[in-house]
Amino acid sequence: MSKPATRVDVAVVALRQAIIEQALLPGTKLPEDEIGAHFGMSRTLVRAALARLQAEGLVDARPKRTAAVAQPSLEEARQVFEVRRALEREAVRLVVRRWKPEYGAELEGHVREEDAAKARGDERVSIRLAGEFHTRLAAMSGNALLERYLSEVVSRCSLILALYGRPHSSDCAIHEHSEIIAALRGGDADAAIRLMDHHVGSVERRALFDDDAPEPDLGAVLSRYAGEILNRGRDTVPLRPATRKAAK
Structure with a gap:
């Protein structure tokens, strides 16, 4: 209980x-x-x-x-994304090693939730679900410390995007998450890491200041x-x- x-x-x-x-x-x-x-x-x-x-x-x-x-500085933001890329790569490696069919079903169900939030136009839930995809993946790694640290880093990235980022693109996130799942299911760690690097990099590139909120x-x-x-x-x-x- x-x-x-x-x-x-x-x-x-x-x-x-x-x-x-x-x-x-922020x-x-x-x-x-x-x-x-x-x-x-x-x-x-x-x-x-x-x-x-x-x-x-x-x-x-x-x-x-x-x-x-x-309100993290731009230098702090860059450091957070550097750490996130390293943690995401290791999470992918561990998940590929421990892969089970139910992992794919769980992640695909999460992507459907993301798609439903996008269809409703629910931006705040869409933002949260985009981050939770990564924390769910970390939970599948079997490493509690990695899960904890990656969860905290993903939360910090959401804060950084609120401060510096351009509007969240749920279409891109959903498509990229689906590609990562396909690579994981195929047991292709190298491909999954490349896709994850590209995905995290695209999130980082949205870091542009906007003070009109x-x-x-x-x-x-x-x-x-x-x-x-x-x-x-x-x-x-x-x-x-x-x-x-x-x-x-």
């Missing part, structure tokens, strides 16, 4: 998802009192939640300053995401693998 989620867990998952889906943009202030009010938490617990997100590179929480969604309303975003997380059931909150123990 899954361990019941704490309020800190719920807050972390909701804030992380809001950042990944670009509902909370630089958005995250006042402790407002977050605490939404999740029924003390400042101590809010700080614990923000500290976990800071460790993932998604939040900038400095002493005596209001925390904010992180409107400032989001933190209260409205927290209400939406907290409600969605809680409606799934407190026992089913998706937590990061090998995450640090949350404050109770």
Whole structure:
């Protein structure tokens, strides 16, 4: 049975998802009192939640300053993508070695979800699903540390794209994900790595600054995401693998 989620867990998952889906943009202030009010938490617990997100590179929480969604520099962004390419290549190698027919069915089902989100015009879900394809693939590697690190790097890439990127192209992502699945199913690690390199490279090339996005309303975003997380059931909150123990 899954361990019941704490309020800190719920807050972390909701804030992380809001950042990944670009509902909370880089630089958005995250006042402790407002977050605490939404999740029924003390400042101590809010700080614990923000500290976990800071460790993932998604939040900038400095002493005596209001925390904010992180704003990585272009140099930091380049370094993140360098690490991501290395991790993605190793994930592909391990998945090819451990390949099972059910992996293909799972990944293809995920691509169908991406296609459905595109058909609905649901941009925020499309962005999240594009990243989750890679975290699902990492989970199939059988290496928990690789899964954890790649999940964090993929989340950071979503943040970088919110800050510097051109609009997300779901058509390209879906097509490229399908090509990667075909190479994995064929057991061709070299081809799968080439396709993954091209795919990650195309994501990185969208890193162009755009400062015209409107400032989001933190209260409205927290209400939406907290409600969605809680409606799934407190026992089913998706937590990061090998995450640090949350404050109770």
